[in-house]
Amino acid sequence: MKNRQNSIKFLGKPVSKGVGIGPVHLLEYQSSSVRPEKIKESEVDNNLVKFKSACELLIQEYNELKNHAQTQEAQDILEAQIQTLQDPEVNKTVRHKVKNELLKTEYAIFTTYNDYIQLLESSDVDWAKERAIDVVSIRDELVNAVSDKKKSLDLKEGEIVFATDIPPATMVKISRINVAGIVMERGGATSHAVILSQSLGIPCVINVHWKRYQIKNGQIAIVDGLHGDVILNPTEEDDKRYSEIKEKDAQNLERALKWAHKPNQTTCGSQFSLRANVEFLEELPRLYEYGAKGVGLLRTETLLFEAEEFDIDAQVDFYSNVMKAVGEESVVIRLFDAGGDKLLDDADEEANPFLGWRGIRMLLDEELLLRKQLEAIYRVSQDYKNRLKILIPMVTKIEEIIEVNRICEEVKEKLKGEGIEYDESIEVGIMVEVPGIALIADRAAEQTDFFSIGTNDLTQYTLAVDRGNEKISGLFDSFHPAVWKMIKMTKEAADRNNIPLSVCGELASKPEAAALLMGLGISDLSMNAGAIPYVKAVLCNHSLKEFQELADQFWGEPDARKRDKLLQKWKKF
Ligand code: PEP
Ligand code: MG
Numbered sequence: 001m002k003n004r005q006n007s008i009k010f011l012g013k014p015v016s017k018g019v020g021i022g023p024v025h026l027l028e029y030q031s032s033s034v035r036p037e038k039i040k041e042s043e044v045d046n047n048l049v050k051f052k053s054a055c056e057l058l059i060q061e062y063n064e065l066k067n068h069a070q071t072q073e074a075q076d077i078l079e080a081q082i083q084t085l086q087d088p089e090v091n092k093t094v095r096h097k098v099k100n101e102l103l104k105t106e107y108a109i110f111t112t113y114n115d116y117i118q119l120l121e122s123s124d125v126d127w128a129k130e131r132a133i134d135v136v137s138i139r140d141e142l143v144n145a146v147s148d149k150k151k152s153l154d155l156k157e158g159e160i161v162f163a164t165d166i167p168p169a170t171m172v173k174i175s176r177i178n179v180a181g182i183v184m185e186r187g188g189a190t191s192h193a194v195i196l197s198q199s200l201g202i203p204c205v206i207n208v209h210w211k212r213y214q215i216k217n218g219q220i221a222i223v224d225g226l227h228g229d230v231i232l233n234p235t236e237e238d239d240k241r242y243s244e245i246k247e248k249d250a251q252n253l254e255r256a257l258k259w260a261h262k263p264n265q266t267t268c269g270s271q272f273s274l275r276a277n278v279e280f281l282e283e284l285p286r287l288y289e290y291g292a293k294g295v296g297l298l299r300t301e302t303l304l305f306e307a308e309e310f311d312i313d314a315q316v317d318f319y320s321n322v323m324k325a326v327g328e329e330s331v332v333i334r335l336f337d338a339g340g341d342k343l344l345d346d347a348d349e350e351a352n353p354f355l356g357w358r359g360i361r362m363l364l365d366e367e368l369l370l371r372k373q374l375e376a377i378y379r380v381s382q383d384y385k386n387r388l389k390i391l392i393p394m395v396t397k398i399e400e401i402i403e404v405n406r407i408c409e410e411v412k413e414k415l416k417g418e419g420i421e422y423d424e425s426i427e428v429g430i431m432v433e434v435p436g437i438a439l440i441a442d443r444a445a446e447q448t449d450f451f452s453i454g455t456n457d458l459t460q461y462t463l464a465v466d467r468g469n470e471k472i473s474g475l476f477d478s479f480h481p482a483v484w485k486m487i488k489m490t491k492e493a494a495d496r497n498n499i500p501l502s503v504c505g506e507l508a509s510k511p512e513a514a515a516l517l518m519g520l521g522i523s524d525l526s527m528n529a530g531a532i533p534y535v536k537a538v539l540c541n542h543s544l545k546e547f548q549e550l551a552d553q554f555w556g557e558p559d560a561r562k563r564d565k566l567l568q569k570w571k572k573f
Helices: 041-068 072-085 088-099 105-121 126-146 168-174 192-200 236-257 281-289 301-306 312-325 360-365 367-381 398-417 435-439 441-447 455-463 470-475 481-496 511-519 529-540 544-556 560-571
Strands: 008-011 013-016 019-027 160-163 181-184 204-206 220-224 229-232 273-278 295-298 331-334 388-392 427-432 451-453 501-503 524-528
Touching: 013 192, 019 181, 019 236, 041 072, 041 088, 041 105, 041 126, 072 126, 072 281, 072 312, 088 105, 105 126, 160 220, 181 192, 181 220, 192 204, 204 220, 220 236, 236 529, 273 281, 273 529, 281 312, 281 529, 295 312, 295 524, 301 312, 312 331, 312 367, 360 367, 360 398, 367 388, 367 398, 388 398, 398 427, 398 441, 427 435, 427 441, 435 441, 435 455, 435 481, 441 451, 441 481, 451 481, 455 481, 481 501, 481 544, 511 529, 511 544, 511 560, 524 529, 544 560
Parallel strands: 019 160, 160 181, 181 204, 273 295, 273 524, 295 331, 331 388, 388 427, 427 451, 451 501, 501 524
Antiparallel strands: 008 229, 013 204, 019 220, 220 229
C-alpha cells in the first residue's frame, strides 16, 4: 500500500493539456565538467582526428534525423544544430587549443563551447538564451563522442520525461517515442520543447522545481497538463483519481468525435461554421479528424521567429502546405502579429509591450516585411482562387486599414508588372480585438471586407487584465458583460454594414460560449482544432431558439453567479 508520506506534489505551469501517468525517466545530459588535461606534441594529430570524426559523426546523425523529421520546424531545428557543428570559428578555436595549447580534445571542446554558451546566456535577447541550451547539448554530445561515451536515448514508450530543459534535437527524438508526459524545470511557454509537446498532444508542465534527490528513475509520476500538478509516487487515491480523469477524457473525446463529420447544423436546421486556429504545420493532420472546415485564423508569427533568413519562398511554402491540408476549404491568413507576448528578437524592450509596438503598428513601420508577406500570400493565391483571405491584427485606427488596402493594391500592381497571376478577389478583413475599434465598428466596416473578433485581446484590453499575468488570471474573464457588449456592438455594426463576422478567440472554443454566440447570431467560429468536436456536439443538439433564449437570459442577468449558473448545463454535451 502506497502511503501519503512517500508521495511528493509539485505545482508548475501547465502548457500542454492531458493527463500522463507512467514511470519517471530523468534526462541528464550535461557532462557536468571535463578535467583540464594536456597532451604531448606527438598526440596532437590523433586528437585532431578524433575531433574531426566526432563532428562528422554528429553531423551525420543530425542529418539522418533531419531527413526523417516530419515537420519543417523540426528540420529547421536540426539544421541549426548542424550549422553550429560546422561553425568555422568554433572549430578553428578548438583546433588551435589542441595544436598550440596542447589541450586534450575533450577539454578544448568543453572550454570553447563554454565561452560560446556564456556569450549566448549573457545576451539580452530570449532567442540567444534559448539557443544556449541547444549549444550545451552539442558540447556534451561532442565530448561524449570524442571520449567514446556516446549514450543513446534509451527512453521507452509510456515514460514521463523529467528534464531541466530539453534541447530541440532531443525533443525531435522524443517525438518519435510515445512518451506519456514531460516535466521541465525550465523552458519558456514558447520554447521548442513546449511547442512540439503541444503539437504532439503530450501533456507537459514546466517551471517545476524539484531537488535532484527527489527524483528516481522508474518511480511512478502523474502529470496533469491542464492544472500544472505533478505527483511523484502517487497514492492509490491519486492513481485512481487521475486514471479516472484520463479515462473520462478519452471517452469524452471518442463521444465528441462521433459528431466531427456530421453536418454543421442545429436541430432546427440552422447552419454554422467551425474552423480551426492554426499556428504550426504539425497541427494540420488533426484538422480533418476533428471536423474543421478550413482555417479561420492562421497565425503566422512563427515564420518570423523561426526563419534564420526571412524570405518570400519560405512563406509561400508554409501557406501552400496549409492550403493543401484543408482540401477545398478556405484559410484566413493573419498578417504578422509580432509584439505583445510574441516578441521579435531584435525588438527594443518596452515597458508595456501589450500596449506597444505590435501587430499592424509594427508592420506599417516595417513596410518591407508587410509587402513581402502580402506578396507571398498573393503568389500562393493563384493556385487557390477564392480560398484565401487576409486578416489585419491589432487595428485601432481606420487609417491603418486604408493604408494596408493601399499597400495591397501596390503589391498587386507589382506582381502584375512581373506577369505573376494572383487572385483579384482576396478579401481583407480586420481583427476586432481592441475596444477602440469595436466602438467605431460602423466606420471600420466601411473600409474592410470582414470582421474577426479576437476575444483574447479584446478581454485583456476591455478589462485591463494582462492575459499572461498569472497573478490576475482570475480576472481574465471573457464572460464579463463588458466583453459581451463589445461583441454585440461589433456584430450589430457588421449586420448594419452587411459584412461577415466571425469569432476566433479562445472564447469560441468553450461550448457554453459558442451557444451564447449562436444566440447573438454569430455562427462562424474558429478555435483550436481539438475543441471543435465538443463545440459541435453542443451546437448540433440544440435549436437556434434555445441559443437565443440563453443569450437573452445571460444578457439580462446582472448577478455574475447566476449568469455562471445559467451556463453550467451548456458546458457538457
Ligand atoms: C485574440 O486576440 O483573440 C486572437 C485570436 O489573437 P492572438 O491570441 O493570437 O493574439
Ligand atoms: Mg490577438
